[in-house]
Amino acid sequence: MGYWTDRVLPRLTERTLSTPDIRRLRAEVCAGLHGRVLEIGFGTGLNIPVYPAVVDQVDAVEPTDVAWEMSARRRAGSRVPIERTGLDGERLAAADGQYDAVLSTFSLCTIPDVERALREVRRVLRPGGSFHFAEHGLAPDRRVERWQHRLDPLQRRLGGGCHLSRDIPGLVAGSGLDVVEVAAAYLPGPLVSRPWTHGFVGRAVKR
């Protein structure tokens, strides 16, 4: 990883993913989390303020040291104990069925082998456990979708591997989890921003 990915991107991401609209999505996706939770692509800890009171412990998987360090103040103020337990969502150290819930916000776009990461999510969830996701991805409009595919190579280079065109609910369903809720919409903004602003908030369950 280079200077851009390691040092600049976590700061840029922190800023772009802290808008009031996105803070609302964070609160929505974290509702219902409880017990022992794994968060993949923890970033700078922007979900910490909205972890519900019934969460007992959060294990964080985050490859970027700068992002983890940037989360220090939020972690220090957190009621929930948070421990960094891994660096890669594709290879989790956790035992099978260890978690009540797994959380991912704006990380499935970036994890290189997202299918593998989702198989890991399913493996570490207990039966009945749930995967909560808020992610951007594939737009329903052909015109926007075409732009997403056109822009993807540039986005991947500048966005630390971020893809615009991943079909997140389809990928989650493909991992064997049952998608029980999903809302899809564009965030408010100009038409030109639509390749970046189409997203999903959802929940999937391990039967």
Ligand SMILES: C[S@@+](CC[C@H](N)C(=O)[O-])C[C@H]1O[C@@H](n2cnc3c(N)ncnc32)[C@H](O)[C@@H]1O
């Ligand atoms: C766009 S940021 C989102 C950060 C955070 N989830 C949020 O909502 O603010 C994507 C995150 O995925 C992390 N990431 C990249 N590759 C990963 C991997 N293989 N496993 C876990 N996380 C990864 C990045 O380091 C980054 O923190």
